[in-house]
Amino acid sequence: MTIKELQEKLQEAYTLRNLNNISLTLINLYKNQQYSILQKITEIISDCIDIKITSDGKGFSKLIMLYHPDRIQYHVNEINRFSEQNNYDGLLSYSHILKMERIEEIATSLNSYEDIDYSPVYDWDINTEGFSVINDSDTVKNNKTKLIEYDFYDAVKIRYYGNTDIEYPSYYLEDTDEFELSSSDINDLDGVQFCIHARIIDLSNNRISDITPLIGLAYLEELNLSDNQVGNIDALSNLTNLKRVILSNNCFEDISPLFELNKLEYADLSENKISLEQINELIELGVTVDN
Structure with missing residues (x-):
């Protein structure tokens, strides 16, 4: 060739x-x-x-x-x-x-080559909290209210249009530089990877645990992930333009990914189990920290 x-x-x-x-x-x-x-x-x-x-x-x-x-x-x-x-x-x-x-x-x-556990239902631990096996002859006495959950893509549709039953091409997300999606019942960030020009994203007060889809948002300057369920912030190490990050009330312990962010000015890390040693190291790098 x-x-x-x-x-x-x-x-x-x-x-x-x-x-x-x-x-x-x-x-x-x-x-x-x-x-x-x-x-x-x-x-x-x-x-x-x-x-x-x-x-x-x-x-x-x-x-x-x-x-x-x-x-x-x-x-x-x-x-x-x-x-x-x-x-x-x-x-x-x-x-x-x-x-x-x-x-x-x-x-x-x-x-297809992965090992998959095809255990029959009667081998499961049916006493696991939150789950039970119901036979056809059983009468369901109580219907528990199911939590409403959305991915990022659907949450955007709801915030802008009030429902998810609309055509909303992913390239629309590319042209938006700010997203305010606090308290939007988001549990999955699928769709955020298309927000390639976003500079400010507010995802506070949701049920987000995995922030991997944020990895490629190179222009992001401000990010609010407070009041979620984030246990690992490794993905943030790629956000090289990040200046402010709010991560209060999550469940992570390691903040070393933040040490790689040369433009970071402020971090709210309160209500997380972070060692004083790591906090001091971040402060020594010139970052204002709330803990």
């Missing part, structure tokens, strides 16, 4: 639609803790780029940044630059995306 042919193939692969598809599939695998599948995917692209995913998912942030939509222009510029320089090896370093264009099919195929 000539340099020109490879350049054209890569330009066809680095489209917003393709990057959205790849990144969303990878994020879903990560959210479902299918780390072994992510490991196999990194093996598939290992001849182009070396990324290691550990058994507990560490290293995922490097993988997702290869395909995040907000970096599309950077990738296209680099591809064109390598082509102009007749740098075939440089172009080959981007060819990993050609193996990822069928990512959904690859993920499904790899998933």
